[in-house]
Amino acid sequence: VDATSARGRYLEDLAVGDAAERSFTVAEGDLAAFAAVSHDTNPIHLDEAYAQTTVFKGRIAHGMMLASYISAVLGTELPGPGSVYAGQTLNFKRAVRIGDTVVVRVAVKAIDEKTGVVTLTTVCSLGRKAMLDGEAKVLVPRRADGAGAA
Amino acid sequence: VDATSARGRYLEDLAVGDAAERSFTVAEGDLAAFAAVSHDTNPIHLDEAYAQTTVFKGRIAHGMMLASYISAVLGTELPGPGSVYAGQTLNFKRAVRIGDTVVVRVAVKAIDEKTGVVTLTTVCSLGRKAMLDGEAKVLVPRRADGAGAA
Numbered sequence: 001v002d003a004t005s006a007r008g009r010y011l012e013d014l015a016v017g018d019a020a021e022r023s024f025t026v027a028e029g030d031l032a033a034f035a036a037v038s039h040d041t042n043p044i045h046l047d048e049a050y051a052q053t054t055v056f057k058g059r060i061a062h063g064m065m066l067a068s069y070i071s072a073v074l075g076t077e078l079p080g081p082g083s084v085y086a087g088q089t090l091n092f093k094r095a096v097r098i099g100d101t102v103v104v105r106v107a108v109k110a111i112d113e114k115t116g117v118v119t120l121t122t123v124c125s126l127g128r129k130a131m132l133d134g135e136a137k138v139l140v141p142r143r144a145d146g147a148g149a150a
Numbered sequence: 151v152d153a154t155s156a157r158g159r160y161l162e163d164l165a166v167g168d169a170a171e172r173s174f175t176v177a178e179g180d181l182a183a184f185a186a187v188s189h190d191t192n193p194i195h196l197d198e199a200y201a202q203t204t205v206f207k208g209r210i211a212h213g214m215m216l217a218s219y220i221s222a223v224l225g226t227e228l229p230g231p232g233s234v235y236a237g238q239t240l241n242f243k244r245a246v247r248i249g250d251t252v253v254v255r256v257a258v259k260a261i262d263e264k265t266g267v268v269t270l271t272t273v274c275s276l277g278r279k280a281m282l283d284g285e286a287k288v289l290v291p292r293r294a295d296g297a298g299a300a
């Protein structure tokens with residue numbers, strides 16, 4: 001990545017209603033990969049025989065993997081690089097499975113001009129169903145702070 | 151994992167104040183691995199030259215990687231396998247870097263006997279500093295529901 005291009009939106013460039021959307025498909029190998037890096041080896045994600053005995057009747061993706069898709073959209077698209085993640089609420093509503101293609105949509109809900117904190121709604125959907133929703137709080141630099149400030 | 155042993159605590163086994171703690175060290179390769187599985191390729195995590203130009207003065211771990219450590223403790227230790235992740239709040243307070251060893255502590259704050267929802271405080275610390283805190287909500291099966299119910 002070219003450092004000079006790795007620059008998301010400034011606070012002045014954001015308006016309530018601005019949105020970004022991206023789709024993610026859960027590959028079978030992603031569950032083992034996420035388990036390895038997170039150390040979250042809960043068998044519901046890794047052991048099909050065990051998972052079949054649960055209410056889910058099969059392996060499900062880590063909830064935090066879906067949450068990380070939200071982070072991906074925030075950190076690469078809206079507001080993009082340079083913004084600082086301050087908070088996130090997560091409501092896990094339905095389980096996502098191997099092969100599912102989910103759509104993450106983030107939308108600017110509020111902008112605090114004084115603090116630079118931007119609140120975004122964050123939803124991860126499968127078809128018309130919300131699988132995970134919540135809100136993000138992101139600190140967004142001002143253009144006046146300079147391009148290299150954050 | 152033996153399906154019969156993959157069984158965390160039941161609601162009846164939990165009491166306010168119960169806690170679990172585990173430490174995690176962020177290896178350099180973890181940042182690229184987390185970026186690959188999450189698709190979160192924000193250069194603050196991957197590009198040292200870019201990261202040096204930011205307020206962080208170097209690469210930092212994905213906030214959601216720390217959040218996934220919380221999920222690891224919830225999903226493997228307290229309450230452990232069989233519990234269902236219903237929600238999490240995350241307050242990102244300080245950046246974690248390559249080589250840092252953080253300690254995640256989860257503690258039972260409240261138990262709703264009617265709904266089976268258990269609230270836990272969740273803190274990720276480096277030394278005496280909280281790097282990430284928040285609360286988890288987890289649905290915990292009752293012993294009466296049967297060992298294979300969740």
